[in-house]
Amino acid sequence: xxxxxxxxxxxxxxxxxxxxxxxxxxxxxxxxxxxxxxxxxxxxxxxxxxxxxxxxxxxxxxxxxxxxxxxxxxxxxxxxxxxxxxxxxxxxxxxxxxxxxxxxxxxxxxxxxxxxxxxxxxxxxxxxxxxxxxxxxxxxxxxxxxxxxxxxxxxxxxxxxxxxxxxxxxxxxxxxxxxxxxxxxxxxxxxxxxxxxxxxxxxxxxxxxxxxxxxxxxxxxxxxxxxxxxxxxxxxxxxxxxxxxxxxxxxxxxxxxxxxxxxxxxxxxxxxxxxxxxxxxxxxxxxxx
Amino acid sequence: xxxxxxxxxxxxxxxxxxxxxxxxxxxxxxxxxxxxxxxxxxxxxxxxxxxxxxxxxxxxxxxxxxxxxxxxxxxxxxxxxxxxxxxxxxxxxxxxxxxxxxxxxxxxxxxxxxxxxxxxxxxxxxxxxxxxxxxxxxxxxxxxxxxxxxxxxxxxxxxxxxxxxxxxxxxxxxxxxxxxxxxxxxxxxxxxxxxxxxxxxxxxxxxxxxxxxxxxxxxxxxxxxxxxxxxxxxxxxxxxxxxxxxxxxxxxxxxxxxxxxxxxxxxxxxxxxxxxxxxxxxxxxxxxxxxxxxxxxxxxxxxxxxxxxxxxxxxxxxxxxxxxxxxxxxxxxxxxxxxxxxxxxxxxxxxxxxxxxxxxxxxxxxxxxxxxxxxxxxxxxxxxx
Numbered sequence: 001x002x003x004x005x006x007x008x009x010x011x012x013x014x015x016x017x018x019x020x021x022x023x024x025x026x027x028x029x030x031x032x033x034x035x036x037x038x039x040x041x042x043x044x045x046x047x048x049x050x051x052x053x054x055x056x057x058x059x060x061x062x063x064x065x066x067x068x069x070x071x072x073x074x075x076x077x078x079x080x081x082x083x084x085x086x087x088x089x090x091x092x093x094x095x096x097x098x099x100x101x102x103x104x105x106x107x108x109x110x111x112x113x114x115x116x117x118x119x120x121x122x123x124x125x126x127x128x129x130x131x132x133x134x135x136x137x138x139x140x141x142x143x144x145x146x147x148x149x150x151x152x153x154x155x156x157x158x159x160x161x162x163x164x165x166x167x168x169x170x171x172x173x174x175x176x177x178x179x180x181x182x183x184x185x186x187x188x189x190x191x192x193x194x195x196x197x198x199x200x201x202x203x204x205x206x207x208x209x210x211x212x213x214x215x216x217x218x219x220x221x222x223x224x225x226x227x228x229x230x231x232x233x234x235x236x237x238x239x240x241x242x243x244x245x246x247x248x249x250x251x252x253x254x255x256x257x258x259x260x261x262x263x264x265x266x267x268x269x270x271x272x273x274x275x276x277x278x279x280x281x282x283x284x285x286x287x288x289x
Numbered sequence: 290x291x292x293x294x295x296x297x298x299x300x301x302x303x304x305x306x307x308x309x310x311x312x313x314x315x316x317x318x319x320x321x322x323x324x325x326x327x328x329x330x331x332x333x334x335x336x337x338x339x340x341x342x343x344x345x346x347x348x349x350x351x352x353x354x355x356x357x358x359x360x361x362x363x364x365x366x367x368x369x370x371x372x373x374x375x376x377x378x379x380x381x382x383x384x385x386x387x388x389x390x391x392x393x394x395x396x397x398x399x400x401x402x403x404x405x406x407x408x409x410x411x412x413x414x415x416x417x418x419x420x421x422x423x424x425x426x427x428x429x430x431x432x433x434x435x436x437x438x439x440x441x442x443x444x445x446x447x448x449x450x451x452x453x454x455x456x457x458x459x460x461x462x463x464x465x466x467x468x469x470x471x472x473x474x475x476x477x478x479x480x481x482x483x484x485x486x487x488x489x490x491x492x493x494x495x496x497x498x499x500x501x502x503x504x505x506x507x508x509x510x511x512x513x514x515x516x517x518x519x520x521x522x523x524x525x526x527x528x529x530x531x532x533x534x535x536x537x538x539x540x541x542x543x544x545x546x547x548x549x550x551x552x553x554x555x556x557x558x559x560x561x562x563x564x565x566x567x568x569x570x571x572x573x574x575x576x577x578x579x580x581x582x583x584x585x586x587x588x589x590x591x592x593x594x595x596x597x598x599x600x601x602x603x604x605x606x607x608x609x610x611x612x613x614x615x616x617x618x619x620x621x622x623x624x625x626x627x628x629x630x631x632x633x634x635x636x637x638x639x640x641x642x643x644x645x646x647x648x649x650x651x652x653x654x655x656x657x658x659x660x661x662x663x664x665x666x667x668x669x670x671x672x673x674x
Contacts, residue, residue, distance in 0.1 A: 003515045
């Protein structure tokens, strides 16, 4: 029983990170119909920026994260600007464009920070909590709290603000949206910026949990992507459920199948998607007809 | 008209086929590569390692050690008046990329290879290098390397068998610890460590109380570690590379596991100590042929030169690579820049007093058969009492 609960706890903490990554994927897909293949790399850049501001510039962790999110948001703006001429015209080229940007970000990270990577000490100094024999890292609780707060803010933004409503409108019918006076390009830029910000948040939070290196975006990106699809691509609650599900699945697979855990995780994922291709909450995206 | 056109088409097709055949024959890979040895011009040595990815620290250390040796020799005039030229290749820690690079260095006229530091990649490259007759001195330590039985493969350090035998001797025979748990990954290095340490324990009549295997990319070890915690071991043996074992130690301490860890080369590196956190790694028992830079006069000189050249402290992997490069360069000098089987024989004949100890290669390509034991105390590796 103890192994079960402890494995669950371990799975949920990484699952929260996957959920944040999945939210970024889903948001961009939902508003633009685009799978942003550079998303994993943006997570990595966010991790590097946050750790640089935290370790070298010695800002408090929260401030380092905010700065990292701001800078990464700028990267989101640049990516959207460069790809804007392709929007609503050549979708496949846009997709390839994001792959290209991913490669550029990778190379930039190696140029600036070197290929070796760094370890980030946990900003929360206190010892793990011991609840009835189950150990819970205090930092994991912080991660969960931040992820929850980010989700709430995002949902509020999409449903309660004018800009959020504008983004939904563009997703429904971009020509009608233009007719009503919504600047499609700017709306898409905001989507990209929020997506990049979520990526940076995930990257910054995961730094003290793992090891910051140029290759970290790959594994996190793939699992986050799988989480987004599992929960229903484009759905925000789906991204959260899917991300956490992948994290927990991974943890249990490691417990039971040891060296074959990755294989089992993705076989289960493949089976679930075959049974329900649109994911748990259903797919939600632009009308690209 | 019809007949002329079809004749022309047939002739064009025949000409195309002929051209293709000729071009294929002229550039058959590996057959007539220019021999850069035994002639004039720079002596080309390839350095293949992970320069990117999670294992890149190994690659960087190896290149620095090799370059230090080569720069020293070049400063003294090279070999027979020819400069030694290093070509650096990034295998990204991926065996598939490694095999491509093996073919590439063959076709580009490199006469020897130093690296890789990753056992799995070296094992993948070995058959191709054997066919191309390019001697290779590797920093890998997996027993899988000797199992390849290539006369062109040499190790610049001991194998996992040696590391773990020394470790088991210290832990079981000296410290009388009997309840030991294993956590290893399923990569080339981890599997080698798992098998070697289990064998060393079996030779002492012991079985591990827990034997957990994780993947090389795994990030969360809660299941494996909770399992181990329940078995209440006195010590946990780590069979994973620097970063992964650092994460394992960090998470183990978070889960309330207080017993010490033990391992081989990766556990002696600063990357492991940083990733785990110096406080968490305190008391780790390390088996290593190069405990610190102060073990001999030669190592102090080496460390001083390394610090001057690169602005950072030398450690085991740089020292191993330095020894390997020295052996290769000595063999090249002794054999008057031979290549192929002749160079391999020359390497085997070299008796080198290196930073790691005295090298004397046997038929399996291993040259050194002893390690020392150290513990991590105060964030640094010191010799065990």
